[in-house]
Amino acid sequence: DHVKDNRLKRWRDQEYAYDAWGNLIEKRSGMGKLQTFRYDCENRLVRAETLVNGKLESIGSYRYDSLGRRVAKVSEVNGKTEQKHFLWQGLRMLREERPGQSSLYLYEPGSYAPLARVDQAEGEEQQLYYFHTDQIGTPLEMTDADGSIVWQATYKAWGAVEKLAVNDIEQNLRFQGQYFDDETGLHYNTFRYYDPEVGRFVTQDPIGLLGGVNLYGYAINSTVWIDPLGWCSSALGRSMGAKSGDGMANHHLIPEELMKAPAYSQMFKKLKSMGFNGDGASNGIFLPGKSDLAKQIDLPGHWSSHSAYTKAVNAELSNLNAAFKTGRLSDSQLVLGVGRVQRMAREGLESGKYAVDKITGRLL
Structure with a gap:
């Protein structure tokens, strides 16, 4: 029952299965929850389904551009369907669009740490929101133009939200470069998807061993390091001891x-x-x-x-x-x-x- 290549097989009440290319294709949680994942020829997630007690609870389907950036997703959670499109500036998500509404993101210069978001609903005035982040750029709070808190969260060690104290508006940014998908519980991380429950990616590192010997590992210390592209590299640290x-x-x-x-x-x-x-x-x-x-x-x-x-x-x-x-x-x-x-x-x-x-x- 040997587990090869740093693939996680069991953790607490969860069991994991992988395909021949090391992509997570099945995750079982407890007795009743089953998630399945399907990938394209470039090992990019294109469809995810979640069943609870045999009943289909959520579906997600995803599309990417030629550079590997996610440009669209369609999700269905408990019968409610939502479509989103994403526009990019280099490797940073610049704009998020859904029917009748859009959100524009502003970041720290040369960084993936968010500063502000401008929401525009059809026929309404723009709404400006400000991000308040921790030492590594993870959003802790979001306030409106009047300074009122409209979103507030606390996190577990590897980025899973522990508590949403205030959730007046939707806010899906997590660790730098990550976007939370409600339909799967995963974080889209530019070139991979990240599971915050276990602090690991669900597919192998696209840059191979250049990112370290553990092809699924996130940054070694999540309170100090970040990996906004899903290309975790600890080679410098190893060289310096x-x-x-x-x-x-x-x-x-x-x-x-x-x-x-x-x-x-x-x-x-x-x-x-x-x-x-x-x-x-x-x-x-x-x-x-x-x-x-x-x-x-x-x-x-x-x-x-x-x-x-x-x-x-x-x-x-x-x-x-x-x-x-x-x-x-x-x-x-x-x-x-x-x-x-x-x-x-x-x-x-x-x-x-x-x-x-x-x-x-x-x-x-």
Whole structure:
């Protein structure tokens, strides 16, 4: 009865079954609840059904665009059918539409942490709502333009809502990059679906072992780390010898979004051919993962986005890339150049060069 490949077979009163590609196809809860899941050829969830005591309780069907982003869903819960369409800005959900109503989402710059939502119902005035989030960008409250709380929740450790204290309007954002589906209880997480009851994804990591040896695992510590795309990567932490429970977070000196930026693709391709590893220890530094620890050891805190820091590193990287494109840099000069960018970033973090939030100490 061996369980292969980190697949969860039983947990409490729940049993799980998978297909040959490692996708969750069946989840039984207790004696009476059965959920089934169906996928397309790219392992994307396209249909889910929930039966309770043999009676069909809910159905969900889903469609995606060529980039893998979910663009539509049709759900039926207890006989009530709802259709939604989703518009995207890059990999962030920008707009949610249903017949006669739409919601526009605004986020922190360079982040998936929500700031506000603008609702527009047909024939009515716009309604503005503000998100109030925790240290990792998870919504705790939503208030209207007058400051009245219209939605409020508390969570369990891995993101399942424990209690909806106020639920005057629908609010489905959860961990950064996640959207709650009432018909399944799962969170849509851009490139995968996440089960908040067990803190695991229901399909294997699309980037394979680059995300770690556990292909179903979420971020190691859900109070510090986030995984807005469903691509959990702990490679940097492993390279640096991260210790679980010490309160420190792994920070890329040259941020991942810069290493993956199309403008720098040729430069980093060349660097990788010479042994550069963006997840290597030389490109990392431990930063405090909580506000109290940041103040205690006098280093910038790292638990959310840091657009100002990324902009500063980008300026240095842009100069190096411009020199690289001239063709006048030798291989050794290019390696030394990227090393200088890393050293500048490390020394800047340790000396207080970069801006931090004055209240929390978080790197901006």
